[in-house]
Amino acid sequence: MNILVLGGGGREHAIAWALAKSPKTDELYVAPGNGGTAAIAHNVADLDVEDGQSVLAFAREHNIGLVVIGPEAPLVAGVADVLRKEGLAVFGPDAQGARLEGSKTFSKKFMDANGIATARYASFTELDPALAYVRELGAPIVVKADGLAAGKGVIVADDLEDAEEAVRSCFDGAFGEAGSTVLIEECLDGPECSLLAFVTGGKAFCMTTAQDHKRAFDGDLGPNTGGMGVYSPVPIVDADELAGMRAVMENAAAATARAPFEREYRGVLYGGFMLTSEGPKVLEFNARFGDPETQVVLPRLDADLVDIMLAVAEGRPDDIELRWSEQWAVCVVLASEGYPGAYEKGKVILGIEEAEELEGVTVFHAGTARNIDDELVTAGGRVLNVVALGDSFDEARERAYEAVDLINFEGKQYRTDIGKRAAAGREAWD
Incomplete structure (x- = not known):
């Protein structure tokens, strides 16, 4: 077809x-x-x-x-x-189903209605009550633009001054209409983990776990981005946590098949979790594949994606069967200098062919284009996703960075520590 x-x-x-x-x-x-x-x-x-x-x-x-x-x-x-x-x-x-991502307030109410554990929160359409709630909760605290903000409408503030500035920036139009309503929530503590699921007929078919790196710089420093790197599976997740996350996704999928949803949810439901001392809690739901999580999940899928997507689209849950490779996948994002702030475009990219000659390496393009001379050039903040498969976590990480070294463009920016913390074990989050 x-x-x-x-x-x-x-x-x-x-x-x-x-x-x-x-x-x-x-x-x-x-x-x-x-x-x-x-x-x-x-x-x-x-x-x-x-x-x-x-x-x-x-x-x-x-x-x-x-x-x-x-x-x-x-x-x-x-x-x-x-x-x-x-x-x-x-x-x-x-x-209507996409409102689970399109409105963080709608999503939180959905979680409350279905007994899904999440952070304490409140949403506001006026500045003064929002500032009062920030002072009531104290820092650290999370400020979110309610609507779509290209993955950049979330500010984790370590002190009250930064939190109040984040609230003001939302209401001042930093995120456009997306920030006209502001969600403020407590800052949960622990490692993050993503679990995506194919959803149709009120049933969830969970994929494999992945862990993104949102901050721009090594050591989880700097501003939030759309994602600077990711790996799959997540070695620090224990069996009870995985079972808990799966149960949440199954509960959420079932809830999309009943009121107030008027039509069946057919697509991907993305669960962003925090692995707290009280168990997994949902940070957010998204209504589509994650980026860059997709870049490490799909290379590990050992099944025909056309068959799966058609079964989802046509409401045939009984025809969905997922199989996963035992290999590990690591993705390193190559970004333009200055990202997630201002950056230049049009930088010539070299070395992708050499990188993909390495065993298990695939380079997915994010922000690239062809110039008038048919040269491949940068055309976005996140430029390339360098993905490597390996028989172990360490092998996949080493192979990914070996490929990164072969690719060059002016101002190439990337994190050198993708997966490093998880490789050290769960105690790295203590």
């Missing part, structure tokens, strides 16, 4: 890469795509992925049998609703 993937980042390159391996894939389109997807699919640069009618027209014109929605914005905009109404198979929830 012909398949259309919406999105243009590293997540979408990884999804397209996995779909392209299936014998069931005929023509593969990615909108808008990037420099990496261009090598395995048809990039569609001029399609407005947040306009359901435009996507529908393209799908009809190109006989698309499956639409895979990668980013959160088209989901929140209701693109899946438009396509499903016309009978297309869509991987991704409708707008």
Whole structure:
């Protein structure tokens, strides 16, 4: 069949890469795509992925049998609703299901209603009550823009001054309309862990664990980013914690199949957890594949992604069977100098071919493009995801950094400690 993937980042390159391996894939389109997807699919640069009618027209014109929605914005905009109404198979929830990510307040109320453990919180639409609550809770404290902010609307403040400044910045428009409502919550303590699940028919089919590195610099220092590196599986998670996270995902999936949800949730549900001394607690739910978690989860999937996504899209939970490789996966993100702040584009990238000659190495493109001379150049904050598989955690980490050393562009920025803390064991978080 012909398949259309919406999105243009590293997540979408990884999804397209996995779909392209299936014998069931005929023509593969990615909108808008990037420099990496261009090598395995048809990039569609001029399609407005947040306009359901435009996507529908393209799908009809190109006989698309499956639409895979990668980013959160088209989901929140209701693109899946438009396509499903016309009978297309869509991987991704409708707008109501996407509110689990599109509104942090809605998500917290969902957790409360279904007995899902999470941090104490309150949401505000006015500055003064928000500041009063910050002073009541004390620091450290977490300030979140309620709406979509490209993964950057979360500020972990270590003192009251920073917390109050974060609240003011939200209401002053730092995150646009996303910050018109502000969620303030207690700061949980412990390691973070992501557990994603395919969800359809009220059932969750959990994937393998992954652990992202949000901070920009080594030692978990600097501002939050969209993610600077990730690995899978997570060695510090014990059996009880894994069972607890799975139970949460199953509970949440079941809840999406009943009121107030009017239509069945079909797509990925992302559970972001904190492994606290009281057990796993949910930091957030997302309504799509994580980025960069997808880049280490899908290379470990030992099953046909087309079969899985179609079963999800068509509401056939009994036809879903997941199998996972025993290998470890480590991803190091190469970013533009200055990210997550201002950065320059157009830097020529060299060495990807040499890096991918290493055993077990795949480079997923995030922010890349071709210039007028057909050279591969940087075109975003996060530029490349260097992924390595290995028979051990250490082997995968070493191989990933060996590949990183082979890739060069002006201003290349990356963390040198991806996975280092977890390799030292759970006591590294004590």
